[in-house]
Amino acid sequence: MNTLTNVTTVYKFRGKEYLASLSSVKHRTGTIELKITDKKSLEEWQGLYDAAYIENLTQKTGNFKRFDTFLSMLKSALLNTSQCVSLDLLTLEDLEMLRNRGNSHSQGFTTSHSSQMFSSSTNRRYLIVTYTVEYDRIHYPLALEYSGP
Amino acid sequence: MNTLTNVTTVYKFRGKEYLASLSSVKHRTGTIELKITDKKSLEEWQGLYDAAYIENLTQKTGNFKRFDTFLSMLKSALLNTSQCVSLDLLTLEDLEMLRNRGNSHSQGFTTSHSSQMFSSSTNRRYLIVTYTVEYDRIHYPLALEYSGP
Numbered sequence: 001m002n003t004l005t006n007v008t009t010v011y012k013f014r015g016k017e018y019l020a021s022l023s024s025v026k027h028r029t030g031t032i033e034l035k036i037t038d039k040k041s042l043e044e045w046q047g048l049y050d051a052a053y054i055e056n057l058t059q060k061t062g063n064f065k066r067f068d069t070f071l072s073m074l075k076s077a078l079l080n081t082s083q084c085v086s087l088d089l090l091t092l093e094d095l096e097m098l099r100n101r102g103n104s105h106s107q108g109f110t111t112s113h114s115s116q117m118f119s120s121s122t123n124r125r126y127l128i129v130t131y132t133v134e135y136d137r138i139h140y141p142l143a144l145e146y147s148g149p
Numbered sequence: 150m151n152t153l154t155n156v157t158t159v160y161k162f163r164g165k166e167y168l169a170s171l172s173s174v175k176h177r178t179g180t181i182e183l184k185i186t187d188k189k190s191l192e193e194w195q196g197l198y199d200a201a202y203i204e205n206l207t208q209k210t211g212n213f214k215r216f217d218t219f220l221s222m223l224k225s226a227l228l229n230t231s232q233c234v235s236l237d238l239l240t241l242e243d244l245e246m247l248r249n250r251g252n253s254h255s256q257g258f259t260t261s262h263s264s265q266m267f268s269s270s271t272n273r274r275y276l277i278v279t280y281t282v283e284y285d286r287i288h289y290p291l292a293l294e295y296s297g298p
Contacts, residue, residue: 062208062212062213063213064211082283084282084283131284133233133282133284134231134232134233135218135222135233135280135282136212136285
């Protein structure tokens with residue numbers, strides 16, 4: 001049986017409006033598909049991640065999340081229904097700046113994993129899923145490839 | 150420079166009152182010393198853990214905590230100043246029961262680490278530090294050896 005999540009919403013990143021769509025198909029293992037569209041310029045970025053990728057990514061930050069949990073977090077963040085999950089959309093330069101600041105209190109930006117992830121395509125964007133609870137503040141970065149126009 | 154934490158308090162585990170004392174000395178690396186005393190029978194259990202042990206333990210649960218963070222959590226739990234950290238004191242039988250129930254939603258009890266930890270001395274107690282926040286519920290078990298009378 002397939003389980004389907006499908007959310008499309010307008011989300012404001014750094015004062016600019018974007019269309020954000022999240023869809024997830026679950027058949028044995030799950031996948032997450034993300035599409036972010038700049039409402040004005042119509043530039044688009046996309047990412048497709050399977051359950052193994054998501055769970056590996058979260059494990060590397062030191063705060064593991066099961067695929068289903070991560071999907072719920074992402075959905076809640078897009079719909080603004082959770083106070084502990086927020087989103088940001090960064091360019092490679094934004095990310096480099098954050099990493100150079102050497103923010104030692106937050107995890108995620110400084111892993112060895114990150115340095116590999118953040119090394120190519122300058123037209124990429126990074127959706128940063130920030131999870132903030134008492135005793136934890138974690139950044140989960142999802143790379144999005146430029147897909148037009 | 151040494152940093153010192155020293156907390157002694159009365160804590161009720163499962164309806165029974167205990168004296169719980171937590172002390173921590175930090176000189177280069179940190180250590181946590183725990184002592185739990187049954188107020189009525191005067192039975193006592195103790196544990197001593199260094200920073201590497203604590204960080205290794207937390208990492209294995211999938212929710213890593215730095216030593217200092219874990220120490221703060223423990224202190225807050227003992228003093229009832231945090232809503233997201235609670236404590237329980239278990240015997241080996243209690244633990245086995247929990248593990249056999251196969252509580253698939255909570256992490257910590259079911260790691261391979263646990264099965265090694267929970268295999269010896271029946272007079273041992275386990276202080277279970279439970280961390281509950283949105284999207285996370287983690288159990289960190291600390292073994293305490295019987296120390297008298």
